[in-house]
Amino acid sequence: MKFIAPVYLQEFKCDGSLCGSYCCKQWKIIVDENTKEKYAKLPVKEREKIFSFIGEKEEEFYPLKLNKDGSCPFLRSDFLCDLQKNFGEDYLSNICYSYPRVTTKIKEVIFQSLTLSCPLAAELVLFSGEMFFVESENIPARMGWSVDLGKRVPIGSENAEDILSAGLYILKDNHFTITERLQMLFVFYVKVDEITSNESKLNELLNSVESGHFQKNFLNENTIINENILFKKDEFLNLIRKLFDIIYNANITDEKFESLTKIYNDNYYEFEEFILNNSQIFTNYLMNEFFMRLYPYAFKESFATNIKIFILSWYALSFSLFMLYVENGLTKERLIFGVRRFVEKTDHGKGVMKNILTLAMRIC
Numbered sequence: 400m401k402f403i404a405p406v407y408l409q410e411f412k413c414d415g416s417l418c419g420s421y422c423c424k425q426w427k428i429i430v431d432e433n434t435k436e437k438y439a440k441l442p443v444k445e446r447e448k449i450f451s452f453i454g455e456k457e458e459e460f461y462p463l464k465l466n467k468d469g470s471c472p473f474l475r476s477d478f479l480c481d482l483q484k485n486f487g488e489d490y491l492s493n494i495c496y497s498y499p500r501v502t503t504k505i506k507e508v509i510f511q512s513l514t515l516s517c518p519l520a521a522e523l524v525l526f527s528g529e530m531f532f533v534e535s536e537n538i539p540a541r542m543g544w545s546v547d548l549g550k551r552v553p554i555g556s557e558n559a560e561d562i563l564s565a566g567l568y569i570l571k572d573n574h575f576t577i578t579e580r581l582q583m584l585f586v587f588y589v590k591v592d593e594i595t596s597n598e599s600k601l602n603e604l605l606n607s608v609e610s611g612h613f614q615k616n617f618l619n620e621n622t623i624i625n626e627n628i629l630f631k632k633d634e635f636l637n638l639i640r641k642l643f644d645i646i647y648n649a650n651i652t653d654e655k656f657e658s659l660t661k662i663y664n665d666n667y668y669e670f671e672e673f674i675l676n677n678s679q680i681f682t683n684y685l686m687n688e689f690f691m692r693l694y695p696y697a698f699k700e701s702f703a704t705n706i707k708i709f710i711l712s713w714y715a716l717s718f719s720l721f722m723l724y725v726e727n728g729l730t731k732e733r734l735i736f737g738v739r740r741f742v743e744k745t746d747h748g749k750g751v752m753k754n755i756l757t758l759a760m761r762i763c
């Protein structure tokens with residue numbers, strides 16, 4: 400087994416007093432079977448108190464009965480968790496133990512990163528400079544909640560890790576604008592789809608990304624780019640309209656769309672410059688998102704479809720940030736807020752990613 404994670408992960412420290420215990424208030428909190436069994440072995444008084452807050456089983460989990468204000472019944476006024484304080488970290492349910500860590504397995508490799516719905520994680524990931532990854536044989540004793548992509552997705556190639564790394568390599572290359580990197584990423588994975596069962600051709604392609612040769616030559620591949628709606632400038636706002644319906648239930652009327660188009664045209668170049676000047680922040684967002692969902696494998700569809708979903712999600716986030724920018728500028732706090740709000744919708748909104756997938760499948 401091998402463990403791969405961004406270096407920043409070692410620096411993350413949850414501190415409810417800094418975020419107002421954000422994650423203990425907003426969402427459904429669930430207890431897994433193993434943790435429930437641990438509670439069952441506690442002395443009667445403690446056990447009965449805990450069990451009085453555990454609801455009826457839903458699928459594989461037991462939801463906690465939250466307080467009227469939506470907060471966790473175990474959240475103390477000092478923003479600490481009563482269960483952790485009294486019995487130790489081991490008594491946290493898998494989801495509470497894990498969050499905001501996201502753990503995914505493919506075959507013998509475990510990948511772990513942070514989701515940016517946690518404001519402290521968002522600050523750390525976006526503002527820690529260049530992103531690096533570490534590999535280790537030391538597997539954390541308790542992983543918490545994890546997804547096994549090897550089971551969910553048919554991983555045909557033996558080069559799964561290299562196919563993922565090549566995407567990160569492309570995303571990291573700040574010799575190119577973010578738009579160019581995303582186009583490059585798409586072209587790369589279209590090619591991987593075409594040759595995925597041809598080991599030698601695949602290795603050749605992977606090597607060409609590592610040597611930078613692929614990146615240098617990608618502009619010659621503009622037929623793939625030019626032909627796809629995803630990259631047509633005059634289609635961008637139509638895509639945003641559909642995405643905002645999916646993500647924010649925005650239901651943009653024709654009148655509103657007209658005014659959005661004007662706002663966009665008036666401010667587009669200024670915002671592009673803002674992205675360019677803060678390229679590292681957005682590069683980190685993209686790399687984190689790509690790595691966290693293991694994007695080329697996130698959905699069981701083709702690599703190219705996965706990348707379309709990745710790009711559409713970026714379009715939606717960048718437009719949400721654009722609106723914040725136009726409204727009142729984008730300070731560090733507003734940027735973290737915008738990213739966190741978006742990630743919350745895509746991570747926790749029912750069916751959001753599935754609907755983005757449906758949209759991606761229609762785009763060609």
Ligand code: SF4
Nearest residue numbers: 413414418421422517
């Ligand atoms: S995990 Fe993040 S959101 Fe939850 S309490 Fe810790 S710092 Fe706050």
